[in-house]
Amino acid sequence: MYDVLIIGAGVTGASIARELSRYDLKVCILDKNNDVADATTKANSAIIHAGYDAKPGTLKAKFNALGAPMFDQICKELDVPFKRIGSLVIAFSEEEMKTLESLYEQGIKNGIENIHILDKAKTMELEPNLIDSAQGALHAPDGGIICPFELTVALTENAVENGVDLFLNQQVIDIEKNEKEFKVITQKEKFTAKYVVNCAGVFADTIYHMVTPTDFHITPRKGQYFVLDKEAGNFANTVIFQCPTPQSKGVLVTPTVHGNLLVGPDAEDLNDKTDLDNTRERLNFVRENAKKTSENIPFHLTINIFAGLRAVPDTGDFIIGESEKVKGFINVAGIESPGLSSAPAIGNYVKDLLLDKWEGLKEKENFNPYRRKVVRFNELTPQEITDLVKKNPSYGRIVCRCELVTEGEIIDVIHRKAGATSLDAIKRRVRAGMGRCQGGFCGPRVMEILSRELNMEMHEVVKDSPESKILTGKTKCSEEEH
Numbered sequence: 001m002y003d004v005l006i007i008g009a010g011v012t013g014a015s016i017a018r019e020l021s022r023y024d025l026k027v028c029i030l031d032k033n034n035d036v037a038d039a040t041t042k043a044n045s046a047i048i049h050a051g052y053d054a055k056p057g058t059l060k061a062k063f064n065a066l067g068a069p070m071f072d073q074i075c076k077e078l079d080v081p082f083k084r085i086g087s088l089v090i091a092f093s094e095e096e097m098k099t100l101e102s103l104y105e106q107g108i109k110n111g112i113e114n115i116h117i118l119d120k121a122k123t124m125e126l127e128p129n130l131i132d133s134a135q136g137a138l139h140a141p142d143g144g145i146i147c148p149f150e151l152t153v154a155l156t157e158n159a160v161e162n163g164v165d166l167f168l169n170q171q172v173i174d175i176e177k178n179e180k181e182f183k184v185i186t187q188k189e190k191f192t193a194k195y196v197v198n199c200a201g202v203f204a205d206t207i208y209h210m211v212t213p214t215d216f217h218i219t220p221r222k223g224q225y226f227v228l229d230k231e232a233g234n235f236a237n238t239v240i241f242q243c244p245t246p247q248s249k250g251v252l253v254t255p256t257v258h259g260n261l262l263v264g265p266d267a268e269d270l271n272d273k274t275d276l277d278n279t280r281e282r283l284n285f286v287r288e289n290a291k292k293t294s295e296n297i298p299f300h301l302t303i304n305i306f307a308g309l310r311a312v313p314d315t316g317d318f319i320i321g322e323s324e325k326v327k328g329f330i331n332v333a334g335i336e337s338p339g340l341s342s343a344p345a346i347g348n349y350v351k352d353l354l355l356d357k358w359e360g361l362k363e364k365e366n367f368n369p370y371r372r373k374v375v376r377f378n379e380l381t382p383q384e385i386t387d388l389v390k391k392n393p394s395y396g397r398i399v400c401r402c403e404l405v406t407e408g409e410i411i412d413v414i415h416r417k418a419g420a421t422s423l424d425a426i427k428r429r430v431r432a433g434m435g436r437c438q439g440g441f442c443g444p445r446v447m448e449i450l451s452r453e454l455n456m457e458m459h460e461v462v463k464d465s466p467e468s469k470i471l472t473g474k475t476k477c478s479e480e481e482h
């Protein structure tokens with residue numbers, strides 16, 4: 001029996017798992033998908049918000065303010081790329097300058113001190129590509145950019161290294177509770193646990209409904225994006241927001257931590273929690289709205305588009321805590337933006353909440369907060385490359401030419417804990433396929449490496465989910481050989 005069973009291996013579940021892995025507890029994470037970070041956590045703006053945006057007194061404001069400063073330490077321990085490039089909220093009219101003042105005051109109330117209102121000249125100095133109608137900005141120098149899937153992979157890998165069990169492709173379909181334990185039933189197995197933590201993103205209400213009629217409802221709110229080639233990466237120096245609306249923080253323009261340019265999202269409420277389609281109409285909306293920030297965004301350098309689903313709760317705030325109706329069941333639900341920025345603080349809080357259930361539990365002496373360093377070939381000096389290739393020639397074979405990713409890096413992430421088993425899992429970990437050709441050249445080579453390292457047939461290698469077959473069988477062979 002597990003002490004704690006976490007449903008959902010997004011950034012929220014992974015942060016909680018890593019915090020719990022510091023203690024002598026039997027912990028597991030279940031996810032219905034074929035990889036960690038394979039839902040909302042893989043498709044968002046990837047901003048670590050400074051913390052002025054959430055309404056004072058809310059859990060969003062509290063956990064954003066506590067979480068954002070924790071990223072420097074966590075990213076150092078886990079070797080995850082993170083940059084505090086600062087953010088700007090731009091005012092395009094005198095009216096919006098007043099909005100900036102309210103945002104500033106809100107930030108101060110939230111305990112965010114390093115924020116300033118800039119005049120037009122200072123704003124244009126920071127962002128020369130802004131439209132001329134920009135009047136000024138709210139500047140938050142501590143705002144940051146991160147790679148959310150690398151973060152979540154790293155959090156999970158470190159949690160597993162410290163004793164947590166990870167089960168993928170396990171969709172929770174029912175939960176039973178008796179006096180002593182929960183029985184969590186997936187399409188494959190039954191797990192028992194003393195405590196259950198519900199981090200199921202847009203499906204958190206469905207999961208809660210398995211133990212009691214829910215008293216909250218989650219609406220999926222879709223946001224669509226353009227990803228531009230690295231040639232456009234220097235178009236913006238900071239995260240550039242427009243003034244927020246009640247639905248979202250508006251269309252932003254930002255460099256990514258890996259040097260691309262990201263433009264989006266819109267906000268569209270849906271009924272379908274699986275609808276991740278990009279649509280011409282909404283992408284046009286994003287493009288038109290982004291023109292308010294700058295008329296010259298080089299959209300012709302677009303290399304990809306994607307969509308993510310915000311888990312919007314009808315309570316208006318994060319729902320974090322033990323259910324009053326079902327003792328031992330902890331909801332961490334409605335984790336919409338700024339959920340990524342809040343994740344480390346939520347992890348810490350839920351860990352404390354659970355530790356209260358055990359008396360005298362001490363941190364394990366052998367807990368290791370560090371993840372084995374990742375080789376990033378494209379950041380190495382010529383001498384470092386020579387030394388590395390001498391030791392391991394697979395680091396001398398470039399597989400992804402756009403992003404300069406070597407065979408050695410791919411082999412490494414396949415064999416790490418919580419390792420990659422699909423084409424997209426490799427892409428999320430080492431960026432093979434993230435570049436200009438989007439895997440057109442390296443895809444088949446990555447498949448060969450996966451097939452060899454995981455000892456499976458080429459046609460068994462999938463793009464992402466177990467159903468996402470790429471090959472159906474060998475050509476020019478008989479029916480039986482297929």
Ligand SMILES: Cc1cc2nc3c(=O)[nH]c(=O)nc-3n(C[C@H](O)[C@H](O)[C@H](O)COP(=O)(O)OP(=O)(O)OC[C@H]3O[C@@H](n4cnc5c(N)ncnc54)[C@H](O)[C@@H]3O)c2cc1C
Pocket residue numbers: 007008009010011012013030031032033036037038039040041042043044045046047048049170171172173199200201202203207221222223224265308309310311335336337338339340341342
């Ligand atoms: C458009 C958009 C922009 C955003 N921008 C930002 C931003 O810039 N900064 C920021 O701080 N936040 C941002 N957010 C919010 C942030 O992305 C989320 O708060 C965060 O990713 C939520 O993580 P999670 O782990 O709670 O949910 P998810 O990542 O959705 O994880 C939930 C997991 O539960 C699993 N699951 C669901 N049902 C079951 C089941 N029955 N059985 C087993 N597993 C199950 C899923 O497979 C999934 O892996 C944005 C969100 C969106 C959509």
